[in-house]
Amino acid sequence: xxxxxxxxxxxxxxxxxxxxxxxxxxxxxxxxxxxxxxxxxxxxxxxxxxxxxxxxxxxxxxxxxxxxxxxxxxxxxxxxxxxxxxxxxxxxxxxxxxxxxxxxxxxxxxxxxxxxxxxxxxxxxxxxxxxxxxxxxxxxxxxxxxxxxxxxxxxxxxxxxxxxxxxxxxxxxxxxxxxxxxxxxxxxxxxxxxxxxxxxxxxxxxxxxxxxxxxxxxxxxxxxxxxxxxxxxxxxxxxxxxxxxxxxxxxxxxxxxx
Ligand code: NAP
Numbered sequence: 001x002x003x004x005x006x007x008x009x010x011x012x013x014x015x016x017x018x019x020x021x022x023x024x025x026x027x028x029x030x031x032x033x034x035x036x037x038x039x040x041x042x043x044x045x046x047x048x049x050x051x052x053x054x055x056x057x058x059x060x061x062x063x064x065x066x067x068x069x070x071x072x073x074x075x076x077x078x079x080x081x082x083x084x085x086x087x088x089x090x091x092x093x094x095x096x097x098x099x100x101x102x103x104x105x106x107x108x109x110x111x112x113x114x115x116x117x118x119x120x121x122x123x124x125x126x127x128x129x130x131x132x133x134x135x136x137x138x139x140x141x142x143x144x145x146x147x148x149x150x151x152x153x154x155x156x157x158x159x160x161x162x163x164x165x166x167x168x169x170x171x172x173x174x175x176x177x178x179x180x181x182x183x184x185x186x187x188x189x190x191x192x193x194x195x196x197x198x199x200x201x202x203x204x205x206x207x208x209x210x211x212x213x214x215x216x217x218x219x220x221x222x223x224x225x226x227x228x229x230x231x232x233x234x235x236x237x238x239x240x241x242x243x244x245x246x247x248x249x250x251x252x253x254x255x256x257x258x
Contacts, residue, residue: 012090012092013036013037013038013092013093014037014038014039014040014084014088014089014090014091014092014093015032015037015038015039015040015091015092015093015094015095015240016039016040016042016080016081016084016091016093016094016095016129016133017029017032017039017040017041017042017094017095017097018042018071018094018095018096018097018098018125018129019042019043019044019071019097019098019099020039020041020042020043020050020053020095020097021041021042021043021044021046021049021050021053021066022046022049022202022203023200023202023203023204023229024097024151024197024200024202024229024232024233024236025042025095025097025098026049026053026229027228027229027230027232027233028095028097028229028232028233028236028237029041029053029056029057030053030056030057030233031230031233031234031236031237032057032237032240033056033057033058033059033060033062033064034060035237035241036060036062037062037093037240038062038063038064038088038089039057039062039063039064039065039088040064040065040066040067040080040083040084040087040088041053041054041057041064041065041066041067042066042067042068042069042071042080042098043066043067043068044068044069044070044071044098047066047068050066050068051066053066054066063087063088064088065083065084065087065088067080067083067084071098071121071125071128071129072120072121072124072125072128074128077125077128077129077132078132080129080132081129081132081133081136085136090136090143090144091133091136091137091143091146092137092144092145092146092147093146093147093148093240094129094130094133094137094146094147094148094149095148095149095150095151095236095240096125096126096129096130096148096149096150096151096174097151098121098125099121099122099151099204100117100118100121100122100204100207101164101167101204101205101207101208102114102117102118102164102166102167102207102208103207103208103209104162104163104164104208104209104210105163105164106162107165107166110166114166115166118164118166118167118170119166119170119173122167122170122171122173122174123170123173123174123177126150126174126177127177130148130177130181130192133146133148134185134188134190137189137190138185138188138189138190139188139189140188143189144189145188145189145190146189146190146191147190147191147192147193147239147240147244148181148190148191148192148193149192149193149194149195149236149239149240150174150177150178150192150193150194150195151174151194151195151197151232151236152171152174152175152178152194152195152196152251153167153168153171153196153197154196154197154198154199154253154255154258155167155168155171156168156169156171156172156174156175156196157196157253158258163208163210164208171196174194175194175196175251178192178193178194178249178251179249182248182249182250183249186248186249191239191244191245191247191248192248192249193239193244193247193248193249193250193251193252194250194251194252195232195235195236195239195251195252195253195254196251196252196253196254196255197227197232197254197255198217198221198226198227198253198254198255198256198258199214199217199218199221199226199227199255200226200227200228200229200231200232201214201226201227201228201229202229214226220258221255221256221257221258222256222257222258223256223257225256226256227254227255227256231254232254235252235254239252
């Protein structure tokens with residue numbers, strides 16, 4: 001059976017991946033399409049990159065759309081999920097992947113504007129998207145259940161002292177959110193988990209304004225290398241899948257033993 005015919009069998013899985021124009025989100029979109037998920041490819045500013053991902057995933061014979069939305073803004077999140085309702089049908093899965101990093105600073109150099117941006121983009125967005133997903137997936141609202149994966153970070157454990165404790169703390173909030181929400185919706189057919197990647201080679205690190213950081217960090221990782229977006233995508237897809245049917249409220253570290 002060719003890829004397209006195989007995926008006709010699995011048309012009922014519909015996944016929103018926030019921030020899937022690049023990096024981990026893009027790799028997750030490609031693997032999800034290969035496994036038969038219909039997809040909403042959300043992006044913030046990079047329309048061309050999102051369009052390229054769309055073209056790649058359509059080759060797997062799934063339904064897919066791109067949707068621009070700043071997921072830290074409530075009205076835009078509502079619009080994003082309404083697009084899914086209209087264009088793709090019943091939502092079954094969500095990956096809260098969109099996130100941002102900030103220039104390296106000590107805590108005594110951080111202002112409120114920076115802190116609000118980090119927590120709005122990395123934490124508030126995930127609450128808002130989960131809210132919209134639950135309203136569609138929960139058996140409490142007549143949905144068929146589903147799964148949510150939050151993209152946290154190993155930083156939630158390490159603390160990122162001297163560079164971005166605010167980013168690390170925002171991922172700590174995501175860990176707690178994951179565990180709390182998993183319990184809240186456990187009887188409504190929804191599993192909620194997180195992946196905690198270590199240092200993954202993507203463009204996000206340009207935002208830290210720390211040249212050479214990738215090489216420095218790699219030396220401290222027990223495996224002596226950084227990870228790839230594809231290695232994180234594999235973990236996300238397992239947590240989304242029925243193979244993880246008794247896994248909920250879990251944090252899966254994908255960090256080379258760090
Ligand atoms: P990336 O390559 O910089 O990609 C970020 C993606 O998020 C892009 O698609 C971007 O869209 C989107 N995005 C950013 N802000 C957004 C917003 N407000 N609304 C909607 N989309 C937004 O980043 P990445 O490395 O793949 O990181 C993805 C996630 O993994 C983040 O949550 C990050 O914290 C987490 N993580 C990354 C690492 C790592 O080492 N790379 C490690 C641990 C955790 P545009 O293309 O339109 O800008």
